[in-house]
Amino acid sequence: xxxxxxxxxxxxxxxxxxxxxxxxxxxxxxxxxxxxxxxxxxxxxxxxxxxxxxxxxxxxxxxxxxxxxxxxxxxxxxxxxxxxxxxxxxxxxxxxxxxxxxxxxxxxxxxxxxxxxxxxxxxxxxxxxxxxxxxxxxxxxxxxxxxxxxxxxxxxxxxxxxxxxxxxxxxxxxxxxxxxxxxxxxxxxxxxxxxxxxxxxxxxxxxxxxxxxxxxxxxxxxxxxxxxxxxxxxxxxxxxxxxxxxxxxxxxxxxxxxxxxxxxxxxxxxxxxxxxxxxxxxxxxxxxxxxxxxxxxxxxxxxxxxxxxxxxxxxxxxxxxxxxxxxxxxxxxxxxxxxxxxxxxxxxxxxxxxxxxxxxxxxxxxxxxxxxxxxxxxxxxxxxxxxxxxxxxxxxxxxxxxxxxxxxxxx
Amino acid sequence: xxxxxxxxxxxxxxxxxxxxxxxxxxxxxxxxxxxxxxxxxxxxxxxxxxxxxxxxxxxxxxxxxxxxxxxxxxxxxxxxxxxxxxxxxxxxxxxxxxxxxxxxxxxxxxxxxxxxxxxxxxxxxxxxxxxxxxxxxxxxxxxxxxxxxxxxxxxxxxxxxxxxxxxxxxxxxxxxxxxxxxxxxxxxxxxxxxxxxxxxxxxxxxxxxxxxxxxxxxxxxxxxxxxxxxxxxxxxxxxxxxxxxxxxxxxxxxxxxxxxxxxxxxxxxxxxxxxxxxxxxxxxxxxxxxxxxxxxxxxxxxxxxxxxxxxxxxxxxxxxxxxxxxxxxxxxxxxxxxxxxxxxxxxxxxxxxxxxxxxxxxxxxxxxxxxxxxxxxxxxxxxxxxxxxxxxxxxxxxxxxxx
Numbered sequence: 001x002x003x004x005x006x007x008x009x010x011x012x013x014x015x016x017x018x019x020x021x022x023x024x025x026x027x028x029x030x031x032x033x034x035x036x037x038x039x040x041x042x043x044x045x046x047x048x049x050x051x052x053x054x055x056x057x058x059x060x061x062x063x064x065x066x067x068x069x070x071x072x073x074x075x076x077x078x079x080x081x082x083x084x085x086x087x088x089x090x091x092x093x094x095x096x097x098x099x100x101x102x103x104x105x106x107x108x109x110x111x112x113x114x115x116x117x118x119x120x121x122x123x124x125x126x127x128x129x130x131x132x133x134x135x136x137x138x139x140x141x142x143x144x145x146x147x148x149x150x151x152x153x154x155x156x157x158x159x160x161x162x163x164x165x166x167x168x169x170x171x172x173x174x175x176x177x178x179x180x181x182x183x184x185x186x187x188x189x190x191x192x193x194x195x196x197x198x199x200x201x202x203x204x205x206x207x208x209x210x211x212x213x214x215x216x217x218x219x220x221x222x223x224x225x226x227x228x229x230x231x232x233x234x235x236x237x238x239x240x241x242x243x244x245x246x247x248x249x250x251x252x253x254x255x256x257x258x259x260x261x262x263x264x265x266x267x268x269x270x271x272x273x274x275x276x277x278x279x280x281x282x283x284x285x286x287x288x289x290x291x292x293x294x295x296x297x298x299x300x301x302x303x304x305x306x307x308x309x310x311x312x313x314x315x316x317x318x319x320x321x322x323x324x325x326x327x328x329x330x331x332x333x334x335x336x337x338x339x340x341x342x343x344x345x346x347x348x349x350x351x352x353x354x355x356x357x358x359x360x361x362x363x364x365x366x367x368x369x370x371x372x373x374x375x376x377x378x379x380x381x382x383x384x385x386x387x388x389x390x391x392x393x394x395x396x397x398x399x400x401x402x403x404x405x406x407x408x409x410x411x
Numbered sequence: 412x413x414x415x416x417x418x419x420x421x422x423x424x425x426x427x428x429x430x431x432x433x434x435x436x437x438x439x440x441x442x443x444x445x446x447x448x449x450x451x452x453x454x455x456x457x458x459x460x461x462x463x464x465x466x467x468x469x470x471x472x473x474x475x476x477x478x479x480x481x482x483x484x485x486x487x488x489x490x491x492x493x494x495x496x497x498x499x500x501x502x503x504x505x506x507x508x509x510x511x512x513x514x515x516x517x518x519x520x521x522x523x524x525x526x527x528x529x530x531x532x533x534x535x536x537x538x539x540x541x542x543x544x545x546x547x548x549x550x551x552x553x554x555x556x557x558x559x560x561x562x563x564x565x566x567x568x569x570x571x572x573x574x575x576x577x578x579x580x581x582x583x584x585x586x587x588x589x590x591x592x593x594x595x596x597x598x599x600x601x602x603x604x605x606x607x608x609x610x611x612x613x614x615x616x617x618x619x620x621x622x623x624x625x626x627x628x629x630x631x632x633x634x635x636x637x638x639x640x641x642x643x644x645x646x647x648x649x650x651x652x653x654x655x656x657x658x659x660x661x662x663x664x665x666x667x668x669x670x671x672x673x674x675x676x677x678x679x680x681x682x683x684x685x686x687x688x689x690x691x692x693x694x695x696x697x698x699x700x701x702x703x704x705x706x707x708x709x710x711x712x713x714x715x716x717x718x719x720x721x722x723x724x725x726x727x728x729x730x731x732x733x734x735x736x737x738x739x740x741x742x743x744x745x746x747x748x749x750x751x752x753x754x755x756x757x758x759x760x761x762x763x764x765x766x767x768x769x770x771x772x773x774x775x776x777x778x779x780x781x782x783x784x785x786x787x788x789x790x791x792x793x794x795x796x797x798x799x800x801x802x803x804x805x806x807x808x809x810x811x812x813x814x
Binding site for chain 1: 413414415416417418419420421422423426429448450458460464468469472475477478479480481516517518519520523548551552554555556662666667668669670671695697698699700701702703704705706707
């Protein structure tokens, strides 16, 4: 995902421009990009999933396919299967026919359609005053999505505890207790961006209990299912738990990372309601919203995902590809931590392996980050967020020693 | 909480245009005709994937490119080629670089980005003037973006042609610095376009009233078969010193409907203004969908920038336009054969995918109920849905409901 920093040394999108303009140069000059939100192989290269190559070839060879408009809500096989992926094979909600999907342009598109719908129809009609709570910190585009959807009261809920480098559960729950009833909460389904810190299963249960009691609306952002732990079901646990607790919720799913389909813009907004009738009416209103933003979604990416999810062999292959990516990230985490501990780098580094997903909040402060960037040419975010995908077996030593230098030179 | 959050959510009405296709699909009559959606069909009534497109796709498949995010503004090569297609590559605007083009989600996405940009940065007015009638989706797009809609006279139901006098009259009274939208060619839904000398007068009054011109060009090449002829109005306005904004779609002229290929351009005072405008367009796009889909833009870029494929594409576009013109001629001929006493000349005078037949809602309803011919209530037919195989049936049906 294109990233920019809330309190940045650099203007917006400079990292994308660096990457695109200087890629070959970077590899040569050891200028290491740890700021992009895209997977890289151990050779530091983008990776088109083997299953995706296979399916694309299938699509290219299928002369019966054309480029006609998809329905407004998207490719039906994609929508149904995408929702099935996050809610589970044996989802009662799906069996009870109270789940709907809207194919959207990536996770961003799903968030935007969901936000536009909520602003129009949630907690009254056109109630722009409903508070929307976004974690502190969060993906920086969350704020923008809800503001542009018309919400006037965007608030932060406590999440990251910098001192203990972990989840501020107490602060989080307090903020939920004091939030006005019916407030909307944007929750990261797994692999929290940017901290990599997720609630434990027990903590999720506590969160759900408070949200239920206070009538808070859960809007899940699921951009890393499968990519976090390597297991689809495990990464969807929180969403499924909320559904089993009877919540009506939205879940904006992105297939950018777990399918590596970044530029095809494949996403699904899953809607879970009380019953089929409610879901039908919700979808009909979402159609109207979609119609004035993009009319109908792009077909290529949805075809790839639908084809993969509906063929057992391809599905198995995909899960395998996803696990490959997740495992590499997990390996890099443990290798980095081991090196820092071996070097005796001041501080504790278990958060590197306790955190999950693409990102890690290293805990480096602005001065240390500046050193990393200026002196060591390691481009991480000013917040200290590092993309673990930037790590390779070749650069682990260099990165570890650079962190060591930064931490010992600047406090 | 046994109650749903959504108990009060009303069932939305079916989309008037796309809803026609839904109804058509449900019909079991073998003779049914879908003259609703503006999607091109060949003479067998089948969707048409252009050969030039297939070749471009084969090239892409062979190249095995990565799937990395595009920039927010999209594929740079595409943006440049798109602007050049619209304005001509020797245009002073292109040469000086005093424009910005961003890739968008086809025409709708382009209009929405444009409307949102105006809502945020066009401080002179909230008012957007559309021709009457206009594409049904224009109004909700601009409204959802926060603009207010008005209309200027355009279609003359008496002549089934252009109400030039009415248009000039209305436009001359539009408050200065309002936004006025024009269909660059192949007006949707009427098929009625101003002639060049009429465009000149329209440009003059727009200039005089200091109106902000927003062009929607969804049919370049598809209208007359000639891309330069179809973009003449846009180029003329710019030549007259009017810095327009422009929406382009490649849905029809490249048959890339479901790939969602489009562009939004802003003609600026200078390069510096263009850069500033671009930065703001990106700020609008990011919270909508972050960055656009690549597949269709890659195809379009290869077509536009490969001499052989571009030539082949232009021939295919002309082929589509010619078939449409042929169907118009055949429809009129068949209506005469049926013995219709009405003047159907407007069917051949109009241009592009759509035709405003002049039929009333009750007649349209009869066409659907009695003949399984599906079209929008306003009497608009998509000529692309007419074939040499069904034009006779259509003529008979129209004659039956209008005699």
